[in-house]
Amino acid sequence: MAKRGKKYQTALEKIDRHHFYEPEEALTLVKDNATAKFDETVELSVRLGIDPRHADQQVRGAVVLPHGTGKSRKVLVFAKGDKAQEATDAGADYVGAEELVEKVQKGWLDFEVAVATPDMMSLVGRLGKLLGPRGLMPNPKTGTVTFDIERAVKEIKAGKIEYRADKTGIVHAPIGKASFPLEKLKENYATLIDILIKARPAAVKGQYLRSIVVSSTMGPGVKITPLKPLG
Template sequence: MATHGKKYNESKKLIDSTKIYAIADAVELIKKTNTTKFDATVEIAVNTFANPKFNDQMMRGTTILPHGTGKSKKIAVFCDEDKVAEVKKAGAYIAGKDSVLADIKAGKFNFEVLITTPELIRDLAVVAKQLGPKGLMPSPKSGTVVANIAQAVEEFKKGKVEFKLDKTGNIHSAVGKASFDARKLEENVASFLKALEENKPVGVKGKLVKKAVLSTTMGPGIQIEA
């Protein structure tokens, strides 16, 4: 059984585990219970009524948080050479066709998001076994197979996040940093929950969210209204 330190236990005393907090109140507690010396990530864990065993209850999509996540992602773009300058100007970390493919084949995954076009996605089939297990294989549902690759880069740089139902019916995502002011965190959390509702699978009848919990890195969970 995992044990927690003194600071964690002291922070947990501030939270009523029987209460479901309004987002604003939870954000206030997030700031009070954050004890890390670094700028902790604020995360949301959502337990849903969706059953991933059924195709009509699967969930996967993207949304742009109004104030970003506080972390700038390294983005790679698999594209023709005549698009390299444009996507790098938009914020891509690396871009190209042969060079990006060579890096992947060599096991160099110095990026967190890989974007490509519908025309070029088939060329990544040769490295699908390397990309798939790392969650880096581009797909239309994740917003990484698009016609306008420069725009996609800009959106991910601004705070676009992907959400995906896991095998236990849960969805996890970063929604900001502990250093964000309260209003920005509130708006990010509300925006994320709204995006989930807007993408509720057709197979889920009635309410989607069973339980939602907000926490910081290494911090105690706070159940919120959803």
């Protein structure tokens, strides 16, 4: 294991690693411990009581955080004609059809979210092996395969994030920046936890929210009481 720096060790001393904190207290600790020279991202890691190997226990979707993530993401839209113009007007960073697919096939990946109109998916499907493993493939479940291009682009730009449980059943998602006021982090936190609870698969038995940890980019994790989302 890599040796941690002095700032990390100092931050760790302020946290009782065996204690479960209330959400507000945990977020305050994370903010206080974010001492890097850049504005650190605050990330939530939620371990769910699911078995991701089963198709009926997948947890995946998207949510618009009320205060965004503090980062404007580069959006690529696969569309033609009027829908291409709609994407441009909505603020998409890159818009195109065949020529854009070819560009991506050659290895260009300078974007963070891809959106496509349904009629483009036969073309975009060629990129599955490239975009799929990177979590960039447009998907109806996350609202990135749609004819409502304007709404999709604007929501992403406003702070819409995708969430997906990994193969260990953990969802990792950003909920803002360390510079955010505490109230904004609390509201983003509550929104994400609420949407994860609503996304509980019917096949899941027993405790669903197993553990919740919040941390900043360079700081240690802080455990949150699993069954106490903010009211």
